[in-house]
Amino acid sequence: MKIGFAGIGIMGKSMSMNLLKSGYALTVWNRTPEKTEAVKDAGAEVAASLAQLADRSDVIITMLNDTPDVDEVILGKDGLATGLSPGKVVVDMSTISPDVTELLADRLGKMRCDMLDAPVSGGDVGARNGTLTIMVGGKRQVFEKILPVFRGMGKTMVHCGGHGDGQRVKMINQILCGLHAVALSEAFTLADRVGLDLEVVHKVVSSGAAGSWALDNYGPRLLKGDLSPGFKLGMQQKDLRIAHETIRQFEGEFSGTELAYRLFTRAKENGWGELGSHALIRLYEESRPQSC
Numbered sequence: 001m002k003i004g005f006a007g008i009g010i011m012g013k014s015m016s017m018n019l020l021k022s023g024y025a026l027t028v029w030n031r032t033p034e035k036t037e038a039v040k041d042a043g044a045e046v047a048a049s050l051a052q053l054a055d056r057s058d059v060i061i062t063m064l065n066d067t068p069d070v071d072e073v074i075l076g077k078d079g080l081a082t083g084l085s086p087g088k089v090v091v092d093m094s095t096i097s098p099d100v101t102e103l104l105a106d107r108l109g110k111m112r113c114d115m116l117d118a119p120v121s122g123g124d125v126g127a128r129n130g131t132l133t134i135m136v137g138g139k140r141q142v143f144e145k146i147l148p149v150f151r152g153m154g155k156t157m158v159h160c161g162g163h164g165d166g167q168r169v170k171m172i173n174q175i176l177c178g179l180h181a182v183a184l185s186e187a188f189t190l191a192d193r194v195g196l197d198l199e200v201v202h203k204v205v206s207s208g209a210a211g212s213w214a215l216d217n218y219g220p221r222l223l224k225g226d227l228s229p230g231f232k233l234g235m236q237q238k239d240l241r242i243a244h245e246t247i248r249q250f251e252g253e254f255s256g257t258e259l260a261y262r263l264f265t266r267a268k269e270n271g272w273g274e275l276g277s278h279a280l281i282r283l284y285e286e287s288r289p290q291s292c
C-alpha cells in the first residue's frame with residue numbers, strides 16, 4: 001500500500017516519521033514546503049501538488065487544522081480530488097466537524113473513493129511515540145483494510161460507527177480535555193494564591209483520584225513556565241466550537257462545555273492561540289487583583 005500524507009505539522013511530522021519506520025512507501029505534501037525537509041531526509045518522497053500526491057498513493061491521509069482546510073485540501077480547485085481515481089481511500093485524521101465529514105464522504109463516494117474519519121488523541125507525545133488513540137468512522141471493511149496503517153501510528157484503534165462517528169467520539173474526548181484544562185488552570189491558580197508549593201500540590205494530586213492526562217502532561221510544563229505547544233490553544237478552542245455547535249441542536253444542561261468554550265475563546269482573542277492549550281492559565285493569572 002502506497003501512502004500519501006498531507007499536512008506535515010506538529011502531529012503530521014511525527015505520524016509520517018512513524019509510517020516510514022513501519023516500512024511504508026510514503027509521499028508527503030505540505031502547504032509550506034520547507035516543513036517536509038526532515039521527513040524527506042528520513043526517506044519520504046515529496047509531491048509537488050495535491051493532485052500528484054493523490055495520483056501516487058493508494059491511501060491519502062490528511063492532518064490539517066480545521067474543517068474549511070480539510071474541505072479545501074480534498075475538494076478545492078487544486079485539491080486531492082483532482083488526482084483521485086476509483087478505489088483510493090482518503091483518511092482524514094484532523095479534528096473537524098462530524099456533519100461536514102459526512103458530506104465529504106458522500107462527495108468522495110460519488111467518485112467511487114472511500115473515506116474514513118480517524119481523529120486522534122494522545123497529543124504530540126502520543127504522535128511521537130506511535131501510541132495514539134484513533135477513533136474511526138466509516139465502513140467497517142475499509143477500517144479493517146486500513147488497520148495495518150493505523151498500527152504504524154497508534155496503539156488503540158476503534159471503529160466507532162458510520163461516517164462522522166469518529167469525529168463525534170473525538171468531540172466528546174475534547175469536551176473532557178477542555179474541562180480538564182479549565183480544572184487544572186483554576187486549581188493551580190488557587191493553590192498558588194493560598195500560598196502552597198505547586199510542585200508538592202502537583203505530586204500529591206496526580207497520584208490520587210484527581211489524577212488526569214492533563215495533570216501528567218501539562219502540570220510539569222506549567223511548573224517550568226513552558227507554554228509552548230504540544231496542542232495549540234487555538235485548536236482546543238476550535239474543538240470546543242465544534243462541541244458548542246452540536247450542543248445547540250439539543251436541549252439540556254451543557255454549561256460546563258459552554259464555560260470551557262467561552263474561556264478558550266477569550267484566551268484565543270487575547271492572541272494566545274499559537275501557545276499550548278495549557279496557556280489557558282494566563283486568563284486566571286490576569287484576573288488576579290492588582291495589589292495597592
Ligand code: NAP
Pocket residue numbers: 006007008009010011012030031032035063064065066068069070072073093094095096120121122123124230231232235236
Ligand atoms: P499544526 O502543527 O498547526 O499543523 C497543521 C498542518 O495543517 C500544517 O501542516 C499546515 O500547513 C496544514 N494546513 C492548515 N491549513 C491548511 C490549508 N488550508 N491548506 C493546506 N494545509 C493546511 O497542527 P497540529 O497540532 O499538527 O494539529 C493538526 C490536527 O490534529 C488538528 O485538527 C488538531 O486539532 C488535531 N490534533 C492535534 C493534537 C496535538 O497535540 N497537536 C492532538 C490531537 C489532535 P502549513 O505548515 O503550511 O501551515
